[in-house]
Amino acid sequence: MGLLHRGVQLPGVACPRCGLKDEDPSHIFVSCLWAKCIWWNIFTCMRVPFPADVHSLVDIIEYISTQPGDESWKKAVYTIALATVSRIWYARNLKAFENIFIPISVTVDSIKEDAFIWISNRSKLKTIKWGNWLLFDFLGSM
Template sequence: MDSTICSRCGAFPEDADHLLVGCTTAKNVWQHIWVWLKISIWAQSSTVREVLEGVQDQIRCKNWKKMVMVVTFATFWSIWRCRNEGIFNGNYIPTHKAAEMVKEETFIWMRNRYGPKVHIDFKILQEHYTDKITPPGQR
């Protein structure tokens, strides 16, 4: 019988919340993503639900919320892909590479959704919408 212990950290049982949010490897990927988006919240999230609720509850601007939600799902997907790459192919993907995969996935998903002529300038989005985030405890 295969072990249910997390293949990445080897410390806890692997369930969806641990794999996608709670594992130290996942936390490192999220740290890269939050820094990239210039968001300093959700560091204490330990479940998928808490991350999704954090996006819904703490970002007030509709367009920025949509963008962060796409990035959130791309992060979940990339963490899952990296985990599977390690388990099934024996290839460990470092967290900084996983974070780059998130950026690539986000771009591809947005391109497919809005067409090839779309130009996504994350820097402008960050600068314009970062002030639209409600800090924890001020909701």
């Protein structure tokens, strides 16, 4: 949609993944069925109930911030949310520009890997082990 507003001619503005709605940030990152499946899988891995009524990234971040947990847990969850947004955008661009579809399971695995690397290298939780991370038990590995 942003390109259309700038006068760039596009063959269509429908979501390249679902084809059901025009793309806008909320659809790309949250409302598209593909994106919802990604978020559902990520929330399941974190053992956080999936929020039923979210329509934007702001809604997701607000929902995460209301979940119980200490500061380390909330930072980890926020990092996972950032990794999720990054991978959704990457997968969207591959589909839109190169017609390469990345399956949900591959995207979820990539999100776990990205967040693990980010947290392992850029946080105080450097001693976290991959096996613990996959169980979202990063506090038990310290």
